[in-house]
Amino acid sequence: MLALTVSLGLYVWSWAAGQAGRSEGTLASSSAERFMIVDVTYNGKPIKSVTLWVYNAGSSPVLLEELTFGNQTASYTNTTLTDSANGVQGCPYCLSVASQGLVKISFDPQMGLGGVYVATLVSSYGNTASYTTES
Amino acid sequence: MSTMITRFRRRRRRAISAVMGALMFFAMMFTVGFSYIYTSEHDIMSVQSGQRSAQLEKLELNGLTNISGYLQVNVNNTGSVVSEIRAVLVDTPSEQSAIDYTSSMFAKQPNARSPSYTKVNFPIAVPPGEWVSLQTNLKYASGQVYVVKLVTAYGNVFATDYPPTATSLAAQALSSGAIGDLYLKFSSYTYYTFASGPGCPSSGGYSGVCLVPQGQGFAIPASLASGSLAFSITLTDLNPSEKTIVLDQFSLIYQTSFYGAQHTNTIPWYIVSNGTESNGLIPIDTEYTPIVLKYDVPVTVFFASSSCIVAATGPSETGCKPFGLTLEQSPGCSNSGCAGSEATVFILSNGWELVPPVTSQEIADLSYSTANYGQNSPFVSTLYY
Numbered sequence: 001m002l003a004l005t006v007s008l009g010l011y012v013w014s015w016a017a018g019q020a021g022r023s024e025g026t027l028a029s030s031s032a033e034r035f036m037i038v039d040v041t042y043n044g045k046p047i048k049s050v051t052l053w054v055y056n057a058g059s060s061p062v063l064l065e066e067l068t069f070g071n072q073t074a075s076y077t078n079t080t081l082t083d084s085a086n087g088v089q090g091c092p093y094c095l096s097v098a099s100q101g102l103v104k105i106s107f108d109p110q111m112g113l114g115g116v117y118v119a120t121l122v123s124s125y126g127n128t129a130s131y132t133t134e135s
Numbered sequence: 136m137s138t139m140i141t142r143f144r145r146r147r148r149r150a151i152s153a154v155m156g157a158l159m160f161f162a163m164m165f166t167v168g169f170s171y172i173y174t175s176e177h178d179i180m181s182v183q184s185g186q187r188s189a190q191l192e193k194l195e196l197n198g199l200t201n202i203s204g205y206l207q208v209n210v211n212n213t214g215s216v217v218s219e220i221r222a223v224l225v226d227t228p229s230e231q232s233a234i235d236y237t238s239s240m241f242a243k244q245p246n247a248r249s250p251s252y253t254k255v256n257f258p259i260a261v262p263p264g265e266w267v268s269l270q271t272n273l274k275y276a277s278g279q280v281y282v283v284k285l286v287t288a289y290g291n292v293f294a295t296d297y298p299p300t301a302t303s304l305a306a307q308a309l310s311s312g313a314i315g316d317l318y319l320k321f322s323s324y325t326y327y328t329f330a331s332g333p334g335c336p337s338s339g340g341y342s343g344v345c346l347v348p349q350g351q352g353f354a355i356p357a358s359l360a361s362g363s364l365a366f367s368i369t370l371t372d373l374n375p376s377e378k379t380i381v382l383d384q385f386s387l388i389y390q391t392s393f394y395g396a397q398h399t400n401t402i403p404w405y406i407v408s409n410g411t412e413s414n415g416l417i418p419i420d421t422e423y424t425p426i427v428l429k430y431d432v433p434v435t436v437f438f439a440s441s442s443c444i445v446a447a448t449g450p451s452e453t454g455c456k457p458f459g460l461t462l463e464q465s466p467g468c469s470n471s472g473c474a475g476s477e478a479t480v481f482i483l484s485n486g487w488e489l490v491p492p493v494t495s496q497e498i499a500d501l502s503y504s505t506a507n508y509g510q511n512s513p514f515v516s517t518l519y520y
Contacts, residue, residue, distance in 0.1 A: 017166070021170075027175060028174070028178035031178060032181070034290050039226065039284060039292075053235075055222065102222045
C-alpha cells in the first residue's frame with residue numbers, strides 16, 4: 001500500500017513538474033521572441049510586388065505564421081509563407097527565421113496604390129511585428 | 136494493559152504517516168510551484184535586461200561617398216552599450232527591393248590591425264565612443280537617393296540617407312555649410328614678426344627661424360610692415376561628413392591692399408608647419424608636414440612663407456623650397472606706403488578630405504591628382520596705420 005502511494009505520488013509529481021516546465025518553456029519562448037520588419041519596398045502603380053526584410057533578434061528561431069499587408073480599403077493575407085510544407089511540427093507552412101537571421105519575403109498583394117500601408121507578421125506564438133509605409 | 140499499549144502504538148503510527156504524507160504532498164507542490172515561478176522570473180528578467188540594453192543603443196550614421204564614388208557610411212556609437220552590427224541594407228532607386236550588402240562590405244576601424252578598408256565578417260562590434268567606417272561596392276549614381284540601414288543584434292534599425300536630406304543639410308548649414316567646411320575663428324587672427332639666434336632651434340628639422348607673437352592682426356603698425364610678417368588663425372574642420380581635412384603646402388593667406396583709390400598690391404603668405412612654442416618663440420619647420428584638421432578640433436595654422444614649402448611627407452612640387460630666411464614674407468610696402476592701407480584678407484585652403492583615422496602612410500601616399508578639397512574663404516581685414 002505504501003509503495004503504491006509513493007509511486008502514485010511520484011508519478012503525479014513528475015507529471016505536474018513536466019507540465020509546469022512545458023508551460024514555463026512556452027511562456028519563456030513567447031516572451032523572448034523578438035523579431036522585426038526592418039524594410040519594406042514595393043514596386044509598380046498599382047503595386048505589383050512588395051518585398052520586406054525580417055530580422056530575428058531573439059535567441060531562438062522564430063516561426064512566422066501569417067502576413068498581412070494593406071491600407072484602409074484593401075488587405076492581403078498570406079498564411080503559407082513557405083511554398084511547401086517544411087515539416088515544422090504544428091506549423092507546416094510557417095517560415096522559419098534563425099536566431100540573428102535576416103530573411104527577405106516577396107509577394108504580390110494585387111492591390112492599388114495610395115495611402116498608408118501596414119505590413120504585419122504574426123509568429124506561431126502570436127507575437128506580431130509591424131511596419132508602416134506610405135506610398 | 137499490553138493490548139492498550141499496542142493500540143496506542145498503532146494510533147501513533149497512523150498519525151505519523153498522515154503527517155509524512157502531508158509533508159511529501161507539500162514538498163511536491165512547493166518544488167513544482169517554486170521552480171515554475173523562479174524560472175519564469177529569471178526568463179522575464181533576462182528579456183527585460185535585453186530590452187533595456189536595446190533602449191541604450193544609439194548609433195549615429197553619416198552617409199558619404201569615397202574618392203572613387205563608392206557609397207560608404209560612418210557609424211559612431213554614441214550609446215552606452217556595445218553595438219553589434221548584424222546586417223546592412225541599402226535601398227536603391229534602381230532595384231525593386233533593398234539590397235543586403237552584409238556579405239560584401241569593407242570596413243575600417245580605429246583598432247583594426249590594418250588601417251585600410253578590409254573585407255569584414257559580420258557581426259561588427261562597435262564599443263561605446265568608437266566608430267567604424269563601412270564601405271559598400273555600390274557606386275553612387277548622381278541624382279539618386281540611397282537609404283542605408285544597419286540592423287543590430289538588439290534588433291534596432293538605424294538609417295541614413297545619401298545624399299543627406301534637406302533637413303539635415305539645413306542643420307549643418309547653421310554651423311558649416313554656409314561658409315564651407317572650415318570654421319574660421321575671427322578673434323584668433325594674430326600677426327608675428329620673425330626672430331632667429333639663441334633660443335630658436337636650427338636643427339632637428341627646424342629652420343632656425345621663429346615667430347614672435349605681436350597681437351591681433353586687425354591693425355598693424357606700418358613701421359613693422361616694411362619688414363617680414365607672419366599670421367596665424369585658428370581653423371576648425373566642420374565637414375558635415377566628419378571627414379578629416381589634410382592641407383597641402385599651397386594653402387595660403389593673402390592680402391590685397393588698397394590705399395586711397397589705388398590698389399597697391401596682393402601678397403600671399405604660404406602655410407608652414409611649426410614646433411611647440413618655447414620662451415615666446417615658435418620654431419618653423421624647414422620642411423612642411425601636412426596639417427591635419429580633425430573634425431571639430433580647433434587647430435592654429437601659421438602662414439609665413441613667400442613660397443610653398445617642400446613637403447617632408449606627401450606630394451611636393453619642384454618649385455617648393457625648404458623654409459629659410461629668404462622665404463619670410465613681407466607686406467611688400469615701405470613704411471610710408473603702408474600707413475593708411477587697408478587690406479582684405481582671404482584664405483585659400485587646399486588638399487584632401489579623408490575618412491578618419493588618417494594614418495601617416497595615407498598622407499605619404501597622397502597625390503595632387505586625388506585632391507578633393509579646395510576653399511576660398513573671405514576672412515577679415517587688416518589696417519596698416
